[in-house]
Amino acid sequence: MTKFVGKSVAGASGNASGGADSGEASDLSLDGIGNASGGAYRNVKIDGVAGIEGDTTSAALRVNGVVTFRGNLRTGAVGCSGKLKVEGDLRFGEAELDGVLTVEGGLGGESLRLKGGLKVRGACELDSLVADGAFKVGGLLNVGRLDVRLRAAAEAREIGAETILVRRSGSGRLRDWLAPRLAADLKAELIEGDELDLEYTVAKRVSGNRVRLGRGCVIGEVEYRDELSVLPGAKIGKEMKLGG
C-alpha cells in the first residue's frame, strides 16, 4: 500500500474563498490514498485515490486515479486519467479526460475531449465537446460543437448547438455483427442547431438549418430551414420546412 504523501496546505480550512488572500496559492500534490482539504491552489496533481473536502479553485488539475471533490471545483486546464467526480458544480477551461467524469451540479467550460463517459446531473455548457464513448446530461446540453462517437447509450434532455455530428464508434457493420451495441444511441427530446449530421439518434424533435439524418435515426418531427437529407435507415415521423 503506497504511503499517502500530502503537501501541507497553508490556511486550508475546507472552504475555497479563504485560501488565496494571503498572497500566492500553493500547489497541491497527492500521491497515494487519502483526503485533503479544498481551497485555492495553483496546480493540483493527484496520483491515487483521494477525496478533497470543500470547494476548490486551481489554475490546473491533473488526476491519475480516482478522485472526488466534495464541493464545487473551478479550474483551468484539466488532464484526467481515471475517475473524477465533482459533487458540486464544475467549471474548467480545456479538459482532456480518459475515463469517467461525474458532476452532480452543472458543468461549464471551454472544451472537453473525452474518451469514456460523462455524467452531469444539471446543465452542461461547452464551446466544444468531442467524445468517444457516452454521456448523460440531466439538463440542457448547450455546446458550440458536438462530435460524439457512441460506444454506449448517450442522452441529454435537450441539445442546443451550432454543429452536431453523431456516429457510432468503430467501423460499423462488421463490428455490430460481432458485438451488437443495441443501446448505443443518442436520445434527446429536442435537438436544435445550425448544422446537424446525425446517426443512431432518437429524438422527438430535431430542428436545424441543414439537417442530415442517417442510419439508426428515429425522429418524431424534423424541421429544417435550408436543407434536409433523410438517408436510408432513418425513420422520420413528420418533416417540415420552416420559412423566413
Added chain:
Amino acid sequence: MEGDLISKKELLDATGISYGQLYRWKRKQLIPENWFIRKSTFTGQETFFPKHLIMPRIDKIMNMKDELSLDQLADRLSPTLLPGYELSRSEIVKRNIVSHAVMERFTGQETGSRDYSFERLLYLFVAEQLLVAGEMGTEEGERLIATLESHFPKFQDRPCDLVFTRKMGVSVFALVSAGAELFFEAGVKLVARLPLIEAIERLKGIWERGE
C-alpha cells in the same frame, strides 16, 4: 404590453438569427438564463421569451458584436455594476456624464475631492435624465436619489425598473423587478418607467469610452 411572450421559433424568424447563435449567446450570458421560459403547449414543451426584453437585447447584440468581443459584450450588458471604478467630480462633469448643475444640486454639500462609485454615479445619471426631460423637479430628484440609495442595492444583480408616478400633484418613486406588470388606481399618472439595466449599460458605455 409587458407580459407578451415570444416563442423561440418566432424569435428566430423575426430576427434572422440561428439556433447556434442563440445558444452561443446564452452560454456567454448575453441572454440571461431566466429569460428562457419553458411552457407546455399542445405541441409539447416550448421555450418562450419576454418579448420586451429579448427583442432589444438581440438588436443590441447584433449591433455591438462587431466592435466588442462576446465577453466584453456580456460585461456591458450584464446588470452588474462596475466594481472598484471611481471617478472624481471634475472627471464626471468633464466627461459630461452628469452635468455640473446636477452635481452641484445633489452633491454640492459634499466637500472635498471625493470620488464617486459607479453606483452613486448611476443614481445621479438617472436623476439627470429625468430632470433634463422635464419630467421631474429638483425636490423630487432628491427623493429619487434617496429611493435609489435605499432600495437599489436590494436587487443586487437582478434587473429592476424605476417607476415614477404622480397623482394629484403627489409623486411617488418605486423600484420594481424588471418587466413586472403594474396596474394603478384611477388618477395615477405613470410619469416614467425606466429599466435601470439600460441606464447601467449606457453609463458603462460612456465610462468605457473615456478609458
